[in-house]
Amino acid sequence: MKNFAYARAHTVDGALNLFSQHANSQFLGGGTNLADLMRENIEQPDALIDVTRLSSAGIAELPDGGLSIAASVRNSAVANHPLIRERYPVLSQAILFGASGQIRNMATTGGNLMQRTRCYYFYDEAAYCNKRTPGAGCDAIGGFNRIHAILGASNHCIATHPSDMCVALAALDAVVHIKGAGGKRTIPINDFHRLPSDTPNIDTNLNSGELITEIHLPPLAFARSSRYRKVRDRASFAFALVSLAAALDVEDGIVRNVRLALGGVAHKPWRAYKAESTMAGAKACRETFDAGAEAELSAASSRGHNNFKIELAKRVMVSVLSEMMAAGGTQ
Numbered sequence: 554m555k556n557f558a559y560a561r562a563h564t565v566d567g568a569l570n571l572f573s574q575h576a577n578s579q580f581l582g583g584g585t586n587l588a589d590l591m592r593e594n595i596e597q598p599d600a601l602i603d604v605t606r607l608s609s610a611g612i613a614e615l616p617d618g619g620l621s622i623a624a625s626v627r628n629s630a631v632a633n634h635p636l637i638r639e640r641y642p643v644l645s646q647a648i649l650f651g652a653s654g655q656i657r658n659m660a661t662t663g664g665n666l667m668q669r670t671r672c673y674y675f676y677d678e679a680a681y682c683n684k685r686t687p688g689a690g691c692d693a694i695g696g697f698n699r700i701h702a703i704l705g706a707s708n709h710c711i712a713t714h715p716s717d718m719c720v721a722l723a724a725l726d727a728v729v730h731i732k733g734a735g736g737k738r739t740i741p742i743n744d745f746h747r748l749p750s751d752t753p754n755i756d757t758n759l760n761s762g763e764l765i766t767e768i769h770l771p772p773l774a775f776a777r778s779s780r781y782r783k784v785r786d787r788a789s790f791a792f793a794l795v796s797l798a799a800a801l802d803v804e805d806g807i808v809r810n811v812r813l814a815l816g817g818v819a820h821k822p823w824r825a826y827k828a829e830s831t832m833a834g835a836k837a838c839r840e841t842f843d844a845g846a847e848a849e850l851s852a853a854s855s856r857g858h859n860n861f862k863i864e865l866a867k868r869v870m871v872s873v874l875s876e877m878m879a880a881g882g883t884q
Contacts, residue, residue, distance in 0.1 A: 554591050558600040565732055565766055568604050572762050573734070575600035580764055582625070582664030585656050590669060593676055595685055604764065605661060612636065618772035624663030624765040628718065629654065631662060641770055643779035643798045644721040650783045651717035653790050663765035666719060666729065666745065669756060670712040670820075671792050672701070683709045684753040699858040700794065703866070704850075705819040710753030711856060713817055714746060715792050720816035721781055723824050724798035727770050733763035742768075746821035753820070775802035775810060778880075782873045783816075784865060793817035795866045801877045803837045811874075813845075818853075818866055825849045828870065837878055839871065846870040 558575065562568035572578045577599040581587060590596040609623030612634050620636055631637055632648035648657060674680040674692045681690035693701050693711050701711040719742070727742040746757055759765075779800035785791040796816035802809045811832050813825035828845035835841040846867040853863045 554594065555597050557591075557598055559603065560600065561603040561606060563606055563608065565607060565764060568602050568607065568764055569732065569734060569762065571600075571602045572764075578602055578762075580604050580663075582661035582667075583627070583659035585652075585660045585664070586668045587664075594678070595669075595676070604663070609767070615769065620770045622662050622768045622770070624661060624767055626662050627658060628652070628660040628662065628665060629657040631718075632657065639777065641721075641725060641773075641776050641779065643724060643776065643781045643800060644718065644770075646781035647717040647721035647783075647796075647798060650781060650796075651790075656790075662718075662768060665716055666765060666768075667757070668714070668716050668719075671715045672712040675712060684712055684749075687752070687754045694856060697858055698856045700792070700817075701856060701859050702819050703853040703855055703859060703862045704815070704823050705748045705821070706854070706856075707749045707751065707753070709751050710749035710820065712749070712753065712820060713792075714819065714821050716822065717781070717783065717793065717796060717816060719746070720796055720814045720822045721779075721798040722768065722770075723814035723822035724779070724800060724812040725770055725773060725776060726812070727768050729765060730767045730769065731759065731763045732766050733760060735760075737766075739769075742822075743824050749820045773800065773812075776800045776812070778877065779812075780873055780877060782869055784869060795862055795869050797866075797869050797873050799870075799873050799877065801837075801874060803878065806837055808832045808835055808837045808841065811845075813849075813870065815849075815866055815870075818862060825870070827851075839875055842871045842874045843867075845874075 560571045579598040581601040581603045607625045613621045632645045638645045680692040722742045729740045783796040793816045798814045800812040815823040828849035831845040831848040
């Protein structure tokens with residue numbers, strides 16, 4: 554790990570000013586991923602700007618009935634907040650499934666969005682990895698790729714996104730609020746992370762020096778019965794092979810609305826728009842859920858060892874939606 558400067562910011566403007574004073578700065582939240590990356594010499598910043606002490610409103614209600622979550626709020630606080638657990642249980646569940654209590658107590662909301670892949674080739678300096686070294690190649694393609702992407706991958710990268718929280722945010726249509734030298738702007742969560750294309754080293758659509766300030770959850774009445782399912786190799790904390798965030802709105806036996814996002818299958822949280830459009834307006838039954846799952850996974854492509862993920866993703870989707878219907882759904 555190289556030497557670096559450290560400064561603590563107390564306001565957003567102060568953080569942006571400190572960032573501008575170093576050519577190669579990074580913002581530091583809980584450090585639960587960044588510290589690993591620095592230790593492995595994947596990230597080598599000249600300066601870290603600590604943004605964990607920024608003044609904020611924490612978690613607050615919005616005028617439209619949604620919620621605002623400040624970027625500096627710890628994951629444990631989000632997961633245990635009464636309004637999150639009441640209105641958006643899928644988000645609470647995703648965070649609780651995502652990491653141990655110690656990690657949740659350190660990790661911040663903004664930092665969770667900035668996690669980098671946990672692909673073992675990415676962390677192995679002896680491996681070829683386009684995400685770590687653009688143009689180097691990808692050893693996962695043709696290598697042992699059991700944990701890798703089946704949707705949205707490219708010939709340059711088949712790594713998957715590691716976050717559970719972001720999968721729930723994708724299903725909820727969260728909006729990321731950002732501030733930089735050019736002022737404030739917003740990015741819908743489903744446009745925040747990027748697919749690999751030929752630039753897998755670029756994970757998000759943030760510009761250099763921009764800072765996540767808060768995340769807004771829009772009002773979504775039927776999210777009160779939402780669920781998160783995570784399939785992993787072991788019961789203790791592990792990254793998802795396949796996960797699903799789901800919210801289902803049924804009226805008179807018909808799917809009035811449905812929100813679905815998959816994790817562990819793509820370079821970003823994968824919003825299942827094809828499945829949603831297939832199910833919307835159809836009878837809420839196993840056949841409809843099967844059709845939606847088939848539509849979503851029709852574009853899936855495996856690389857050998859990860860072939861099982863295609864069928865697994867279908868079964869997870871159908872299973873979760875069927876259980877939600879058996880539990881009563883929303884009427």
